[in-house]
Amino acid sequence: MTQVLSVALDAISSSLVLALVALGLAVVFGLVRVINMGHGAMLALGAYITWTLVQHGLPFVVCVIASALLVGVFGLVFEIVLIRHFYDKQFETLLITWAFYLVATQLIKVFWGTDLHSVANPIRGTISIGGAVIGRYVAVVSLVSILLFAAAAWVMYRTNVGIRVRAMIQNREMAMMLGVRASAMYRAIFTLGAMLAGLAGGLISPMFSVEPDMGTLWLVRSFFVVTVGGLGSLVGGTLAGSALMGGATTLVSLVAQQVFAQTVVFALAVIALRFRPAGILGKKAA
């Protein structure tokens, strides 16, 4: 029984962490239809900034917030210089953001070198839930993830901004006629996506080793979360996708090595993509 509970806790927390990481990608992909291949690099950037500031003795929370803000600034500049010219060409943005990934990863290597770093766990210790044990920090990050998704749902469905954003997704021209400033909104959403990536990077930095290419695997996983979950529903789709990806990885890990489990889950995700191109929560018409 305890073991089942422990596996369940594991699956839930890793799904929530995955959802947290994927949220920035989902926001940008789902709302402005840009496939941000630079998401992984933004994540790494957030982790490195957090690591650096922690080295300077700043409180962890401050470091993470600073990461989110700084990566957000990077995203904003990137949007202003390049991305905004390519919104109507989804495929070009994919390549341009991939170029961003290459450059950002190299910049990380220039500034920080290629050594592995680790951020000290800011909240040590474990908590026990019905005999199953989970790290306090992991629990806190899971909670942050839940809060972020709750906030996202609230913004999307309970505020004026949410109505405008949803109107714009439904019918861009109509929304523009009704006075929604699409270019400003696109910029804000892209920046927000970058901030979320920086935030997630900072938050996961104590859990994983910090290295320049750390974002690559997360990028692929986040991608699958978003596509398996479906583009149509930002909050529900991302959570469902994360639950499936994270849960499946945890389960397969019980019988195989972690890396191999990841592979099996990718293969399953490809199959899901084929049969539900619009995601499990999406409508059939892609």
Next chain:
Amino acid sequence: MSDDLGGTRIESVRRHPAAAAARRWASGENIAASVVFVALFYVPYVFAGYPVFVLPQYMLFGILAMSLCLLWGLGGMVSFGQAAFFIVGAYSMGIAVHDIAGALGPWAGIGLGVAIAAAAAAAVGYFLFSARVRDSYFVLVTLAISTIAQVVANTASGVTGGFNGMFVPKVALDLPGLALSLQSDLTAYYVVFLLTLVTYVGLRTLQRSAFGKILVSIRENEERTESLGYNTALRKTIAFAISGGVAALAGAFYATDAGFVSPDLGGVLFSTNVVVWVAIGGRQYFLGAIVGAIGISALSNQLNAWIPTYWQLLLGLLFFVVIAFFRRGLVGTLLAIRPSMRRAQ
């Protein structure tokens, strides 16, 4: 997303009375290709030692790049998974010439590698294309293919050597009445040169064939092509299978020529390199793929020793600039200059 039909540039057609310009175009590319291949042919006459040893590896990267060019330049499908097929060929060669499999020999290694890669690409391709998975989603799947290939290569250490990699001896290729030992750098050079040339000519022929033209039309407007009675999913699958096979062919020769295969050769980062070569060289031209692969690999080799991080940064920035502003890439841009020069004369 693009303005070229294979080798025939459209913008020149806009400027000139077209037919003549189009014909000149095609020949412009052919002349440039001749120059490149003649230059490659004479390299061993001018240089000895290291260039002759290392250039074959870059030419094989050129073949790998051409495999992507077939998908991207003609079919409009970007694959971040070419490295996966490359490593299938590489391990096939390695396993076939090692004692563990009872030494099947290099030909079996090449054949198996190409067959397995093409079959895998065909299976994955048809599975996805028949359900209309395309564009960005296809990119995502190819990313996953690379990731999976690298993980499997690392994990299946009994066969692949895992993290430690696999050493592959230089093989001798038995042909009727002729045994070509790749142990001689010069022989290896010309074997790979010939392979590159044959692949180039083969792919150019494919480009000019009905299949190639229809592939271009799929890139331009898949729905229209399908409604004209062509099974586009099948044609894309065939293109992907050929592309996988060509990548594996390069991989098989690379294994024996470089002598060493590591799991990284199947991963996302190496796949990315292929995309960078093709983009910078010129995605519409098989020649661009070759020039991009050889040029960037050679530069990387030089500059990695000298300014490693900054060179990679520079390369990333170059990729940026090409993607955003010079979508034709180096070869495409150079070929585009020519008619205006002609006019000036």
Next chain:
Amino acid sequence: MTAMLEVRGISKRFGGVQANTDVGLALPESAIRCVIGPNGAGKSTLVSMLSGHVRPDRGTIRLRGKDITSWPAHRVASAGMVRKFQRPSFYPDLTVRQNLEIAVLGSGLRRRALAVRVQEVAESVRLGDALDDPAAHLPHGRTQWLEIGLVIGRRAQIMLLDEPTAGMTPGETMMTAGLVRELVDTQGVAAIVVEHDMGFVRALEAEVTVLHLGRVIAEGPMSDIEQNAQVRAVYLGEEVA
């Protein structure tokens, strides 16, 4: 005489919307059939079912006796029923010649024969002088002809023309009517034409099928249709009067 195309009782529902109910239609060899009806009558869905882009929920479509109801679009097209879409759909970045080549390649012709056939098709749709222009540079009216050329180039036996005169000037519309009539008379193809423009439909001098709310409410020559009280009530009353 058996019909070349025989459609029996096809129906299609999208979610809560019944797009077509029990639609039947028979098209003899080398004939033109116009399909008219107010917006939302189900004309485009009918064409999509015929072309294989949408599978009917019920009913059968037979082409020369063969049941093609569940065939995918590319198979229907290679069997000889080729569609021109309502929205522009060609290869704007290729030249007119390259556009037509794509269509003609399906007939297995190569090199010389291919070039000759492309020339023929181009001339038959009045584009003989524009072969080496990029298709994107053609004026709108001529792109519609290019699309008809693609259909002809594929050796269509039945052309499915979805609003071939959309966005055309009255002069171009009449020329297009002449072009369709000429192709049918000289090349022996049949055509199903969905149109809004009544002048165009009259000029084609063809049998007309009227759709309303997804059902066939009248069928016959245009002169009869214009006298039909039900048709006048739902449709012509608004647009022609």
